[in-house]
Amino acid sequence: MPATLAPPETADVADLKDHAHQLRRLMMEMTRGKGEGYLAQGLGIADTLAALYFHELRHDPANPAWAARDRFLLSTGHYSIAMYAVLAASGYLDEDELPTYGLNGSRLPMSTFDITPGIDIVGGSLGQGLGQAVGMALGLRLDGSPARVFCEFSDGELDEGSTWEALMSGATFGVDNLVALVDCNGIQADGPVTVAIEPVADKLRAFGWDTREVNGNDMQQLTDALAASREQDGRPKAIVLRTTPGFGVPTIMARPRAHFVRVSDDEWGDFMEELESNR
Ligand SMILES: Cc1ncc(C[n+]2csc(CCOP(=O)(O)OP(=O)(O)O)c2C)c(N)n1
Numbered sequence: 001m002p003a004t005l006a007p008p009e010t011a012d013v014a015d016l017k018d019h020a021h022q023l024r025r026l027m028m029e030m031t032r033g034k035g036e037g038y039l040a041q042g043l044g045i046a047d048t049l050a051a052l053y054f055h056e057l058r059h060d061p062a063n064p065a066w067a068a069r070d071r072f073l074l075s076t077g078h079y080s081i082a083m084y085a086v087l088a089a090s091g092y093l094d095e096d097e098l099p100t101y102g103l104n105g106s107r108l109p110m111s112t113f114d115i116t117p118g119i120d121i122v123g124g125s126l127g128q129g130l131g132q133a134v135g136m137a138l139g140l141r142l143d144g145s146p147a148r149v150f151c152e153f154s155d156g157e158l159d160e161g162s163t164w165e166a167l168m169s170g171a172t173f174g175v176d177n178l179v180a181l182v183d184c185n186g187i188q189a190d191g192p193v194t195v196a197i198e199p200v201a202d203k204l205r206a207f208g209w210d211t212r213e214v215n216g217n218d219m220q221q222l223t224d225a226l227a228a229s230r231e232q233d234g235r236p237k238a239i240v241l242r243t244t245p246g247f248g249v250p251t252i253m254a255r256p257r258a259h260f261v262r263v264s265d266d267e268w269g270d271f272m273e274e275l276e277s278n279r
Contacts, residue, residue: 011055011223019089020050020219021279024248026085028275030101031261032268037102038110040245040258042082044185045152047217048241049086052150056226061091064118068147071136073121075129075153076183077111083119084108092118127160129153130180134170137178137236152181156188158197164207170236171208179229180209180238183216185245189259201240209238216241249274 023046031037053059057070074083084101087093093108093116100106107116111124121132133151140147157163170178184200186193197203204211212228214221222241229237246252249271252261263271 011051011219011227013219013223016050016054016219016223017047017279019054020047021248021275022089023050023082023085024275025272026088026095026098027081028249028268028272030081030084030098031263033099034102035264036260036262037081038078038259039081039261039263040187040252040255041076041079041154041183041185042085043247043249043252044216044243044245045079045082045183045241046085046247047219047222048152048181048183048243049082051219051222051226053086053090055223057150058147059090061118064092068145070147071120071133071140071149073129073133073136073149073151074112074119074123075121075133075151075157076126077123079152079154079183080108080110080112080123083112084116087116087118126154127157127162129157130163130166130170133178133180134166134173134175134236137170137175138173141175141177148177148179149175150179150181152183155182155184155186155193155197155200158182158200159188159195167204167207167209174234175236176210176232176234178236179226180204180236182238182240183243184240185243187245187257187259191257191259201238204238204240208235210235211238211240213240214242216243217247248278250278 027042031039059069088095102110137149201213212225225239245258
C-alpha cells in the first residue's frame with residue numbers, strides 16, 4: 001500500500017468479495033480453536049472490513065505509525081474476531097497468532113484491547129467509540145491532517161446515551177472527516193433488538209449526519225456508500241449497515257440467539273462446507 005492519500009480507484013468488487021470470504025475463513029478457524037466466540041457478528045461485518053482495509057482506508061501496514069493514515073475505530077469490542085482476521089489478512093498480524101484468539105495470555109482477547117497491533121482503542125465498554133472518534137476527527141482537522149476517521153458501532157450501542165451525545169457533538173463540530181458505520185445486525189445479547197431505535201437512518205439525519213443506508217453484505221452497495229462518504233461538505237457521514245449475523249453460514253444465520261456462538265467438534269466440517277458453498 002503506497003503512502004498516499006489520493007482517492008482510491010474504482011472498487012474491484014469481485015476482489016473485495018474474495019477478501020471478505022477469506023476473512024470469514026479465518027474467523028471460522030479462530031472460533032474452532034476455542035470452540036466458541038463472537039463469530040456471528042464477525043461474519044456479518046466481514047464485507048465492511050474488507051471494503052475498508054482493502055479499498056477505502058489509506059493506510060500502510062508496513063508503516064503503522066504513519067501520522068496521515070486513516071483511522072478505523074472498532075467501538076463494539078467483542079467484534080474483535082473480525083478485526084484480528086482483517087489485521088492478519090492485511091499484514092498487521094501474523095496469521096499464526098490467530099489460533100490464540102481468546103486464550104489466556106494472548107494478544108488477541110475476546111474484546112479489543114490496545115495490546116494488539118493495529119487496534120487504536122479499547123472497546124469492551126460499549127458506547128465509547130463514537131465519542132473518541134469525534135475527538136480524533138476534530139484533532140486531526142485542527143492539525144490540518146487530511147486523514148479520515150471511520151468508526152464502527154452497533155445497534156446495541158444506540159441504547160447508550162453517550163452515543164447520542166457523540167452524534168450531537170459530531171454535527172456541532174461539523175467533522176466531515178468522520179464516517180460512522182452503524183452495524184444494525186438486529187441482535188443484542190439476549191436476542192432480537194427490542195429497544196425502539198428505529199428508524200435509525202432518519203434519526204441520524206435529524207441529528208445532522210449525512211446518512212446512507214445499505215445492505216452491509218452487498219459489496220457494491222458498501223463501496224458506493226464509502227465513495228459517497230468522501231464528500232467534504234461540513235457534515236459528518238453515517239452509513240447504516242443492515243448486516244446478517246452469521247452471513248455465509250446458513251446454519252449460524254438460522255440460530256435465533258447468535259450473540260455468542262458455540263460449535264461442537266462434529267459441527268465444524270459442515271460449517272466450513274456451508275461457507276465454501278455460499279461464496
Ligand atoms: C457499557 C456496556 N454495557 C453492557 C455490556 C455487556 N454487553 C456485552 S455485549 C452486549 C450486547 C450488545 O449488543 P450489540 O452491541 O448490538 O452486539 P451484538 O449482539 O450484535 O453482538 C452487552 C449488553 C458492555 N459490554 N458494555
